Amino acid sequence: MGSTRDHRLAGRIGRLGTETAFAVSAEADEWQALGHTVYPFHLGDLDLPTPQNVVEGAERAIRDGKTGYCPNAGIMPLREALAADVGGSHGLSLGPENVAIEPGGKPVIGKFVLALMDPGDEVLYPSPGYPIYESQIEFHGGVAKPYGYVPGADDFELDWDSLERQVSPHTRLLLFNNLQNPTGAESSPEELERLAGFVLAHDLLVLSDEAYWDIRYAGTSRSLASLPGMAERTVILYTFSKKFAMTGWRLGAAIGPRWIVDVIARLNVNDESCSNHFVQYGALEGLTGEQSGPREIVRVLRERRDAAVDILTTIPGVTCYRPDATFYLYPEVTGLMEHKGFTSYEQLRRTALEETGVSFCTRLHFGRELPGEERRYVRFAYSGISTERIEEGLGRLKAWAEA
């Protein structure tokens, strides 16, 4: 059953993107299989165990017979618990009717786009950013309009020039990822306020991707959805993946106005019936039970962040912020590339892998470059590598950079 007959594929498949980071992962695995040491900074996955109480909650639910279908929008106690949790952290009055449980955070992207974007509509999305935004917009016939980030004093900031340049009367949606992948960027209260004004001025609907909301080392997460006039036009992408180290469990939620959430639940009926039944009880235990699990995850990640930033900032030709949230670093490597005489990202990435074993993604894995981008960046994820190996790998990278 082989054969290649691409001419019979639907035209939209030609507009379907992917996560090219998976190719980096495959390449690193290959390199390791050849007997080389690899330091995996390319993965956005966690190598930490799911908290024991979540595991026990799920296993208890299996024994209790929670193995048949559940409602399309999820089990009521989990919808209630999420409404209370997210309502509380966001200062919003939410009920279970504002919550649709999904098999991961990712499904919320496609469903938000399908529910609200007509073919030809323009959609603002971040680049660099999670590559699935661009893919889902274009796959379903929209016009993807990227906006960027610029380096600020101690964090990246929204590139207002690109936002103002890209918005038009045809713009319908804004995809926004505060606590951002890949940059680690976090908006100041002033920036959020300005963005809310922009959304109102252009009458946009918003997807607020808050996948990293609870992965933070100082301060408090803030949401665009909390600002006046935003809740009624914003869907929050929530996921259990990061906070509870549940990436492989596949559970998340769309949280927003009922008129959108109802449609997303109807898309659930069509696309997958419901999310795994007993996994929802595990997540419920995670949300409402004791919290040592998520605390320990953040403690370990903070240690890794500090180890990675401490070394990266001493590498010549590399500058790097110390983000208060996410498990990503997005160092600028313009100087390093010049020093090494590299003209392409792929040359940097391949050579670093082969000569140091350090594997990472580059700007290219997070959407198309914007006009005028001159600085060069790469992304280090520290979610899947221990502090000891971070120190070893980045030590090698430093020696290599200094050579």
Add this chain to the structure above:
Amino acid sequence: MGSTRDHRLAGRIGRLGTETAFAVSAEADEWQALGHTVYPFHLGDLDLPTPQNVVEGAERAIRDGKTGYCPNAGIMPLREALAADVGGSHGLSLGPENVAIEPGGKPVIGKFVLALMDPGDEVLYPSPGYPIYESQIEFHGGVAKPYGYVPGADDFELDWDSLERQVSPHTRLLLFNNLQNPTGAESSPEELERLAGFVLAHDLLVLSDEAYWDIRYAGTSRSLASLPGMAERTVILYTFSKKFAMTGWRLGAAIGPRWIVDVIARLNVNDESCSNHFVQYGALEGLTGEQSGPREIVRVLRERRDAAVDILTTIPGVTCYRPDATFYLYPEVTGLMEHKGFTSYEQLRRTALEETGVSFCTRLHFGRELPGEERRYVRFAYSGISTERIEEGLGRLKAWAEA
């Protein structure tokens, strides 16, 4: 966060269908909550436990740390096991490259349509049939062309008149569900052969929905995909839901030519990253471990089928086949409706619920009626009700019908 602003929804949402059977289920629950006895024949869910070795396989995988992401197309051992299992039962040479693991069987419908249907393409699908076919076709811009079934000597048969009438040069896909929901229909070898000829003559691509492949009480399941020339143009919808009583676990697969399966796996990257990691190990144990679990499920279902058919066939104005497969019965109730003076399906359904507690779906829950349909049918699912309660409920229905 309330408000209704449907005018901001995308146009395609107006074409999005649903499973109206869920409304029947909600109505039955309401009736029961009022203190009435309900005999649930409306559910396509199973009230039987998932086999213990499947549960243990999944729990072992959690302990082994299979809680992070897995490959988009699924874990290799499960893809290999499914290729061997389905290849063996279908007489096809399949490898893991022909298998993409999905979070249920249902996602295969939408992904097949997205991968192969352009807007304006015509798609043949069964009516009565699983209502998600019609919904996904129209939602993504296709033209849904229903074909029907006609009563034969001891089973329903394909309505060739409707197939020939509905096919056109614009027809691109055929959705086919042998061992059919809701009719329980099973194609004879001759019918399958004629259908394969029809597919070749009109150069169609096929979705072979085989959700009920292993739920059978006599004989051997046959697939359209096994016929000459079919494998290279057919995607098999496989699900673990029925055979292993895993409906709430959400696991299935798309099995077919690599050029389509590769695209479906890329849709996985975009839609949900991957299916639950440890659930796949449970399914692997189910496929490759000892088989007393699935055997016991079929044993119980056979007992229920016989109990239900034995009574239904004695009710005046009702005729009913005894299908060798699925857990559905699709009795004709034209005579009963005439006797009772009912002119609408909803009148029959509501009155039967209120006067006997017996809850079932009707022809209306399985797609639009075709021109010329004169006989009246309802669907009884016996997957979620014990033999004892089948006898009690249908006994009441019989007494009511005789009155």
